[in-house]
Amino acid sequence: PRVIFSGIQPTGIPHLGNYLGAIQNWVRLQNRAAPDDTILYCIVGYHAITLPQDPAHLETERLNMLASLLACGINPKTSLLFNQDQVPEHAELAWILNCITPMGWLSRMTTWKSKLAVARNASSEDEINDSMLNLGLFAYPVLQAADIMIHKSTHVPVGEDQTQHLELAQDIARAFNHKYSDDLFPTPQQLSTPTKRVLSLRDPTQKMSKSAPSDKSRILITDDPAAITAKIRGAVTDSISEITYHPERRPGVSNLISILAACTSEEPNLDLGTIARSYQGKRIQDLKQDVADAVIAKIEPIRKEYEKIRAESAWLRDVSDAGDTLARERASRTMSEVKKTVGLARM
Numbered sequence: 559p560r561v562i563f564s565g566i567q568p569t570g571i572p573h574l575g576n577y578l579g580a581i582q583n584w585v586r587l588q589n590r591a592a593p594d595d596t597i598l599y600c601i602v603g604y605h606a607i608t609l610p611q612d613p614a615h616l617e618t619e620r621l622n623m624l625a626s627l628l629a630c631g632i633n634p635k636t637s638l639l640f641n642q643d644q645v646p647e648h649a650e651l652a653w654i655l656n657c658i659t660p661m662g663w664l665s666r667m668t669t670w671k672s673k674l675a676v677a678r679n680a681s682s683e684d685e686i687n688d689s690m691l692n693l694g695l696f697a698y699p700v701l702q703a704a705d706i707m708i709h710k711s712t713h714v715p716v717g718e719d720q721t722q723h724l725e726l727a728q729d730i731a732r733a734f735n736h737k738y739s740d741d742l743f744p745t746p747q748q749l750s751t752p753t754k755r756v757l758s759l760r761d762p763t764q765k766m767s768k769s770a771p772s773d774k775s776r777i778l779i780t781d782d783p784a785a786i787t788a789k790i791r792g793a794v795t796d797s798i799s800e801i802t803y804h805p806e807r808r809p810g811v812s813n814l815i816s817i818l819a820a821c822t823s824e825e826p827n828l829d830l831g832t833i834a835r836s837y838q839g840k841r842i843q844d845l846k847q848d849v850a851d852a853v854i855a856k857i858e859p860i861r862k863e864y865e866k867i868r869a870e871s872a873w874l875r876d877v878s879d880a881g882d883t884l885a886r887e888r889a890s891r892t893m894s895e896v897k898k899t900v901g902l903a904r905m
């Protein structure tokens with residue numbers, strides 16, 4: 559039987575990239591699961607605090623994320639939906655994994671390298687601006703590995719941008735098994751979505767992201783039709799009037815075509831060049847109008863559901879308490895095995 563696991567940071571309302579790249583697939587997996595599959599989805603507060611967060615704001619964002627996942631179709635009766643930060647075993651296993659993970663493996667992570675580059679640029683001298691980097695940020699992928707491993711997960715649905723972290727989790731699981739015990743942890747497999755990385759609407763060389771400074775760079779699952787239309791109309795493209803699909807040369811237009819395909823079809827091998835050709839003789843405004851309509855059709859039911867669910871605070875807390883309790887029971891069973899394996903069992 560499969561153990562399907564994934565997580566998301568409570569760093570803002572999910573955007574179209576989070577939805578098309580991850581959450582939509584989580585819902586599909588949940589709805590098509592075999593009776594003996596276990597499905598776990600969590601909100602990873604411990605990851606969120608690797609960057610500065612205002613405590614009151616973080617509390618709100620955690621509830622917003624819970625409401626968002628439920629609005630997108632995660633069913634707490636079939637999926638174990640919980641808060642990673644309420645299951646201390648995640649952090650406890652991360653510590654043990656820290657002790658077997660070479661620093662070189664973490665230095666190679668592109669997410670770390672880009673954070674390092676930003677810190678270097680922010681510094682007046684050729685030194686690193688130390689205050690922008692912390693140990694948690696460096697060890698972020700180890701905590702991810704612990705999240706996956708503490709539940710003995712076999713399958714991890716994440717966006718294409720997470721492949722390197724998932725490969726690291728596989729290496730860490732293998733390293734633990736090799737050092738201590740041959741079969742305690744399964745090697746987790748990535749389950750990718752057919753959707754390409756969704757790019758920022760303001761800077762199509764970057765991915766769409768919750769924490770990018772401009773609100774106009776992302777479409778949120780809570781945006782109303784007018785906001786969606788305005789953001790798509792304002793999407794940065796290029797000066798060529800023809801519509802063609804060229805992700806490298808024309809990332810802005812190609813991103814719009816890819817969003818259109820993802821919102822209108824479930825076909826994984828759709829030829830995006832064919833879609834582009836169907837716009838021959840048309841203007842970029844025509845494409846943008848179709849993209850806006852397709853995104854609205856996808857997002858509007860979710861937005862309405864979110865408004866309803868977010869008002870039910872008592873129910874949200876019940877869902878969260880029930881999930882946290884079950885996840886903790888599960889995680890503590892693995893933790894006992896791990897502590898025994900490494901020589902830290904109860905005396």
Ligand code: AQP
Nearest residue numbers: 566567569575579580716717755756765766767768769
């Ligand atoms: N632009 C994207 N396109 C496709 N998939 C994406 N994901 C994120 N951005 C895109 C997928 O969303 C899931 C949850 O991501 P996360 O919240 O854990 O962290 P992240 O990848 O760092 O996402 P953000 O939106 O960029 O958040 P911030 O700005 O807080 O760092 C993952 O499965 C990811 O693949």
